[in-house]
Each structure stands twice: as C-alpha cells, then as structure tokens.
Amino acid sequence: MxxxxxxxxxxxxxxxxxxxxxxxxxxxxxxxxxxxxxxxxxxxxxxxxxxxxxxxxxxxxxxxxxxxxxxxxxxxxxxxxxxxxxxxxxxxxxxxxxxxxxxxxxxxxxxxxxxxxxxxxxxxxxxxxxxxxxxxxxxxxxxxxxxxxxxxxxxxxxxxxxxxxxxxxxxxxxxxxxxxxxxxxxxxxxxxxxxxxxxxxxxAAEEDHIVRMGLLASGAAHELGTPLSTLSVLIGDWKGAPRFAADAELQEDLADMDAAVQRCKTIVGGILMSAGEARGEAPQLTTMRRFLTEIVEDSRAARMPGTVAFNDLFGADVAIVSDPALRQVIGNVVDNAAEVSPDWIGITASRDGDMAVIEIVDRGPGFSDEMLEHFGQPYRSTKGRPGGGLGLFLLVNVVRKLGGGASVTNRAAGGARVRIFLPLSALAPPEGEP
The missing domain is CATH 1.20.200 (Fumarase C; Chain A, domain 2)
Known part of the structure; x- marks a missing residue:
C-alpha cells in the first residue's frame, strides 16, 4: 500500500x-x-x-x-x-x-x-x-x-x-x-x-494512519500464514494417526482445534485481501441482499439462536461487487454490538434512492457523550483496552472511500444505533459485467 x-x-x-x-x-x-x-x-x-x-x-x-x-x-x-x-x-x-x-x-x-x-x-x-x-x-x-x-x-x-x-x-x-x-x-x-x-x-492524516495499519496488518498476516499452515498439517496428521484414531474424545478435541486453525486462516486471508484498496484484491460479483444476508448469517452462526434479528426492507435486489473491507468493518460493528448486548441485536437493511442504509442497534449502555462528539476518530473506545477504538474509525474511512457515510446515536429506549449509508453506484459492477 x-x-x-x-x-x-x-x-x-x-x-x-x-x-x-x-x-x-x-x-x-x-x-x-x-x-x-x-x-x-x-x-x-x-x-x-x-x-x-x-x-x-x-x-x-x-x-x-x-x-x-x-x-x-x-x-x-x-x-x-x-x-x-x-x-x-x-x-x-x-x-x-x-x-x-x-x-x-x-x-x-x-x-x-x-x-x-x-x-x-x-x-x-x-x-x-x-x-x-x-x-x-x-x-x-x-x-x-x-x-x-x-x-x-x-x-x-x-x-x-x-x-x-x-x-x-x-x-x-x-x-x-x-x-x-x-x-x-x-x-x-x-x-x-x-x-x-x-x-x-x-x-489525509487519518488515511495515512490507515495505510500504516494496513502495512502492519498485512505483514502480520504474512508472518502468521506459515505457522498456521504448519499447525493445520500437524492436526491432520494427528487425526489420522493410529494411536489417536480410537480415542473419540481426543478426535473431538482435534476437530475443534482444526476448526479454530481454519478460522484463523480465514481471518488472515481476509486481512490480506483488505490491506490494499477498499475493494480488496479479489472482488466478487454478488447482490446487495446476498451480501447482507451473509453478514447476518455469519453473526448468527457465532451466537445463540434468536439473538440476531434481521429486518429486510431493502426492496428490489441489485448487483454489486463484494467488498471484503466493507464486509469486515460492518462485521466489526455487529460484533461490537453483540459484545455489549449479547441477548439481542437488530440489523435493518433499507434503501433511500440510490443509497443503501444499514442500521445496527443494540440494548447495551449506548455511547458516551465523548464518543458521540469524537465519532470516527481513532482510539476512542468505551472498552478501556490499549489500542482499542479502531472499529468505528475504520468503518468511517472505508465507507467514506466508497462515497458513503456513517452516523451514531443513542436510542431513546436504551442502547446504541449505528447507521451506514452506501451509494449503490459505488458498489455497482463495471459496465459489461453481469
């Protein structure tokens, strides 16, 4: 980059x-x-x-x-x-x-x-x-x-x-x-x-900060790729070893380990794709509804049934180019909402003219006044972790690169609301492609 x-x-x-x-x-x-x-x-x-x-x-x-x-x-x-x-x-x-x-x-x-x-x-x-x-x-x-x-x-x-x-x-x-x-x-x-x-x-300073973060993430992903591949091979060998084949409990543990390693490899692959331009290095043709549904299904798969509600008000589906970076930052917002509100989060997809609107709400404590005032700035976090507060910062910058925007508010009934606005024209496939 x-x-x-x-x-x-x-x-x-x-x-x-x-x-x-x-x-x-x-x-x-x-x-x-x-x-x-x-x-x-x-x-x-x-x-x-x-x-x-x-x-x-x-x-x-x-x-x-x-x-x-x-x-x-x-x-x-x-x-x-x-x-x-x-x-x-x-x-x-x-x-x-x-x-x-x-x-x-x-x-x-x-x-x-x-x-x-x-x-x-x-x-x-x-x-x-x-x-x-x-x-x-x-x-x-x-x-x-x-x-x-x-x-x-x-x-x-x-x-x-x-x-x-x-x-x-x-x-x-x-x-x-x-x-x-x-x-x-x-x-x-x-x-x-x-x-x-x-x-x-x-x-410009914020975007330069993202460039440095991307270089760091890309380098770390490359470094992690080799040991993860080695672990995957070793787990496969252990699963097929005669001395472990008869131990059902050990086979179950090895399966969990293999799934965790594969999950880490998927995350590393996503970092490598998203470290470059906003559309990533391997864009894929899809539709807006399928893009949103996959995000919702990934969130549901990692949580208890019934805790993720999806309200589809988008209307007629449209073809888009799948954006790995956009999918990642939206997923980060969903993960943050689920972290403060594990019992329920709501995701709503709608359309306002040429603009796709994605709304994510939760029943957590909401945003502090400082967070609302400094929305989109790096290292502004309610979790108190060193280096935290990059999720909304990345969201704002990735969406802005596509010509959209984002806003945050607190709900009157309690909890937070994050709205993401995406111009469909910026996600549309190039002319000549189906």
Missing amino acids: TAIPDPSLALPEADAGRRNLTLLIQLRWLAVGGQLATIGIATGLMGITLPLVPLLATILLLASINVASRVRLHRGGAVTNGELTAALLFDVAALAWQLHHSGGLANPFASLFLLQVVIGAILLTPRSSWAIVAATLAALAALRIGPTPLVLPPRYAGDPLGLYLKGSFVCFVLIAVLLVAFVTRISRNLRDRDAALAAARQR
Missing part, C-alpha cells in the same frame, strides 16, 4: 478563489450602479458638464468584464491568484481613466483607490498586493498629467473647496460601507477555507 496525495487538499483553496471572484463581480456591479448614479446626479441635478462618452464607455467595459467573469465561473475550475490580480488591476485602470476625465486628483473620489489596495491586501499574495499598491501609485502620478478639468456651474464655482469636502465625505462613507460589507465577507471566506484545509489535512 502506498499513500496517495489527497486531491481534496486543493479544493478549499479553489473554492475560496471562486467565492472571492464572485465578491469582486458584486463589487464591480455596485461600482457600475454608483457611477451611473453619480453621473446622473452631477449632470442632471448639479449641472456639471462631464465627458459622457469616455465615462459611459468605461462603465460598459466594466459590465462586459463582469459578464465574462460570470461565464468563467460557470465553466468551473479554480480561480488563480493571477486572475484575481488581473481583475483588480483592471479596476484600478478603469478608475484612473474615469478620474482622468473628471478632474483628476481634484476629484474627491480619487480616494477610492484605497479600496482596491485593501481588497488586494486581503485577497492576494504579498507580491501581488504590492503590485496593486504600485499600480495605484502609478495611477495617481498619471492623474497629474493633463486631466480633464471639471467645469463647475456658477453656484459651485465660488466655493470649490466646500464642494470638494462634501464629495470627500460621500467618498468616505462609500469606502467605509463597502469595506465593512465586503471585507467581512472576504474574511469569512478565508476562515471557511482555512477550516476546510484543516479538515482535509486531518482526513
């Missing part, structure tokens, strides 16, 4: 990039609406003459970029740091172009460059953030070169500083509102990404 890097580790970063691009699109739509409103107020209510062609052309270009960005999101895939940097650089250039045609640095809305710098510092890598800072400084320097001056009507021409201060106040309010609204959402996206990355790393 070899550890394979988990591609899900890259997914949180990709998802955060897509959500951040979505926020930039929303911010740009607000900019388009705000710019149209500003142009309408300045020209209609205040009587200020503006060069409408370059200003409206920039607004149209911003809207076109937004449409293209939305198409980019619908195509799927990760949004890279380079794409986000390019989007912010375009926004800086668009703002500089509009300010150039509306007074340059004398326009109070020149402070909006600060919004681009803050967003870049949050979203981008340090190098890209400094690139945004350099771009804004270059834009401010360029605005000193031949800007189109604003021609104020007579009622404002006498106090241009008062008009500038009013515009600065509106710009400050706009920046404050946008920073609180969007930076808060961006920070939440980053926190969600960090949490998802932590969960993915934990999952």
Whole structure:
C-alpha cells in the first residue's frame, strides 16, 4: 500500500478563489450602479458638464468584464491568484481613466483607490498586493498629467473647496460601507477555507494512519500464514494417526482445534485481501441482499439462536461487487454490538434512492457523550483496552472511500444505533459485467 496525495487538499483553496471572484463581480456591479448614479446626479441635478462618452464607455467595459467573469465561473475550475490580480488591476485602470476625465486628483473620489489596495491586501499574495499598491501609485502620478478639468456651474464655482469636502465625505462613507460589507465577507471566506484545509489535512492524516495499519496488518498476516499452515498439517496428521484414531474424545478435541486453525486462516486471508484498496484484491460479483444476508448469517452462526434479528426492507435486489473491507468493518460493528448486548441485536437493511442504509442497534449502555462528539476518530473506545477504538474509525474511512457515510446515536429506549449509508453506484459492477 502506498499513500496517495489527497486531491481534496486543493479544493478549499479553489473554492475560496471562486467565492472571492464572485465578491469582486458584486463589487464591480455596485461600482457600475454608483457611477451611473453619480453621473446622473452631477449632470442632471448639479449641472456639471462631464465627458459622457469616455465615462459611459468605461462603465460598459466594466459590465462586459463582469459578464465574462460570470461565464468563467460557470465553466468551473479554480480561480488563480493571477486572475484575481488581473481583475483588480483592471479596476484600478478603469478608475484612473474615469478620474482622468473628471478632474483628476481634484476629484474627491480619487480616494477610492484605497479600496482596491485593501481588497488586494486581503485577497492576494504579498507580491501581488504590492503590485496593486504600485499600480495605484502609478495611477495617481498619471492623474497629474493633463486631466480633464471639471467645469463647475456658477453656484459651485465660488466655493470649490466646500464642494470638494462634501464629495470627500460621500467618498468616505462609500469606502467605509463597502469595506465593512465586503471585507467581512472576504474574511469569512478565508476562515471557511482555512477550516476546510484543516479538515482535509486531518482526513489525509487519518488515511495515512490507515495505510500504516494496513502495512502492519498485512505483514502480520504474512508472518502468521506459515505457522498456521504448519499447525493445520500437524492436526491432520494427528487425526489420522493410529494411536489417536480410537480415542473419540481426543478426535473431538482435534476437530475443534482444526476448526479454530481454519478460522484463523480465514481471518488472515481476509486481512490480506483488505490491506490494499477498499475493494480488496479479489472482488466478487454478488447482490446487495446476498451480501447482507451473509453478514447476518455469519453473526448468527457465532451466537445463540434468536439473538440476531434481521429486518429486510431493502426492496428490489441489485448487483454489486463484494467488498471484503466493507464486509469486515460492518462485521466489526455487529460484533461490537453483540459484545455489549449479547441477548439481542437488530440489523435493518433499507434503501433511500440510490443509497443503501444499514442500521445496527443494540440494548447495551449506548455511547458516551465523548464518543458521540469524537465519532470516527481513532482510539476512542468505551472498552478501556490499549489500542482499542479502531472499529468505528475504520468503518468511517472505508465507507467514506466508497462515497458513503456513517452516523451514531443513542436510542431513546436504551442502547446504541449505528447507521451506514452506501451509494449503490459505488458498489455497482463495471459496465459489461453481469
């Protein structure tokens, strides 16, 4: 078995990039609406003459970029740091172009460059953030070169500083509102990404733990194979030896010993099959009902009659590939239930759409609060044995490999309940096989 890097580790970063691009699109739509409103107020209510062609052309270009960005999101895939940097650089250039045609640095809305710098510092890598800072400084320097001056009507021409201060106040309010609204959402996206990355790393660590356990189990199984085979041969020789043939009691003991050795060899064989991929090294075609019935029959054979109840609500049977690892972990859950509730356990099989649902209940003491809180983590056991608590850990990881899940609860009437959810599509035989 070899550890394979988990591609899900890259997914949180990709998802955060897509959500951040979505926020930039929303911010740009607000900019388009705000710019149209500003142009309408300045020209209609205040009587200020503006060069409408370059200003409206920039607004149209911003809207076109937004449409293209939305198409980019619908195509799927990760949004890279380079794409986000390019989007912010375009926004800086668009703002500089509009300010150039509306007074340059004398326009109070020149402070909006600060919004681009803050967003870049949050979203981008340090190098890209400094690139945004350099771009804004270059834009401010360029605005000193031949800007189109604003021609104020007579009622404002006498106090241009008062008009500038009013515009600065509106710009400050706009920046404050946008920073609180969007930076808060961006920070939440980053926190969600960090949490998802932590969960993915934990999952990778758990799967690496399973790999090491599989290697250990496989090595132990290989080591046990030879002495078990030797014992089987010796027991066979003893059973056929003339001096033992007439002793009925000894023959009965030898038969029990032979059965125990064969049982050990079966367990070792199961470990060897389950130590590799989740489907094992020798998958077999069967049906879901037969797969479950065999698990139930194995459990009944090892216990007193009437202590294992099977409720079959699965419905129409479906063909599957028998999974040795899955059978083993389900058997472990059944064994654990029977250990705490030897008088009775219940197994129910049902179906929810494409999902097979297996429920195992008992009349034992149930799970502790700590077990419920840390369900699926290794070495969480109610039995107090060193190295215990791997049964549910293996169950969660084997089922997760198949695209399913598991949950545990305590029953109101007493005892525990374990539910296992298995997608039938993951167990279906390959196309072309009966």
